[in-house]
Amino acid sequence: MALDLHTVTSCRRVGMVDRLMAEGLLTDSLLRDALLRLPREVLLPHAYVRVSGPGADPIDWRLLDGSHPDDRQEWLELIHSDESILLQRDGEPLDVLPRGPVTGGHMTYMSTYTPATVEALQAMELGCGQRYLELGPGPGVSLALAAAITGPGLATGVERDGPMAAFAQRNLDRLGVGAQVIEGDALEGHEARAPYDRIHSGIGVPCVPAPWVEQLAPGGWLLTTLATRTPSWPGQLLVTRTATGTVEAVLLGRPRGYRPLLGYRWLNAVDTAPASRTTPARHGPRGSAHRRSRRTDSGSPPPTSPPVWSGTSRPRR
Secondary structure, eight states: OOOOHHHHHHHHHHHHHHHHHHTTOOOOHHHHHHHHHSOHHHHOOEEEEEOSOTTOSSOEEEEEETTSTTTHHHHHHHHTSSSOEEEEETTOOSSSOOOEEEESOOEEEEEOOHHHHHHHHHHTTOOTTOOEEEESOTTSHHHHHHHHHHOTTOEEEEESOHHHHHHHHHHHHHHTOOOEEEESOGGGOOGGGOOEEEEEEEEEESSOOHHHHHTEEEEEEEEEEEOBSSTTOOEEEEEEEOTTSOEEEEEEEOSOOOOBOTTOOOBOHHHHGGGOOEEEOOOOGGGOOOTTOEEESSSSOOTTSOSEEEEEEOOOO
16 A cells, blocks of 8 residues: 555655764754654655756756656655755746746756755754744745744744745745745845844855844854855855854855855955965854964955964944
8 A cells, every 4th residue: 555645755854864864964963853853845845857968958847746646756756865956947936837848947946955954054053942044045944944943933034036935935834833934135134033043044145244244143153155256165154243242253165055146246265365364263153163274354265275264353333
């Protein structure tokens, strides 16, 4: 007798979590429990698969509909894999999408692949009762996981794409995790529910927008990708605000990161390298020292320097 969808997806989640733990990627028990508890199929009810080979123009796609029995197995394997899930083509509305082949267009939204989501959320050390802001949440996968940890009514996302914001909110409501998605400019944060204990940006930026730092609570952490054109970057930037209001930051070189926001210019580290000067770094959050760290006063590192950076600034008067 065929197993029902709930049983099948529960088994898939267990397999996904076991794989992440075996690979040493997942170590946080709260995040592990959230991954096991939240049905991903609610947040990712469909997925595009590229049919065309490299260089094809126009591109041939195929839409997998998770509710269709002929697509279900492939769809379930995909959304529980370590692949990015392609969700939106050319900014299309997401309430009704035709199943099957489609030609042309380019992907305008995808869900971040699971190892990157796990890495980011674990780096923020989420806990119950924290106020959480997600900038560019897309379909809401990381937002839902954060809400499952922090508690209902404490997790907020700001999404500039109207159809994606409505899609995410509808699915989050079905999950009942108490998360809210606001349609708006992620670069402005969301002052109405500030301050936040944790802010996570799902978009790359060449510099941190001032509202993000201003909306960070004392003791709060902000995690974002610093996007550059330098091959050895992007970098992962962790900003903290101390209890006295001092803002500290640690920038780590990473082999991957989030894409820049639409319309945001790139930061080229090489162009600013001659103006850089370095000094020994401070300790990172919670007293963790970073080896081979440097501080830069130009905002970006020279290309020959190690991929670990930190800096400190004083609160505004």
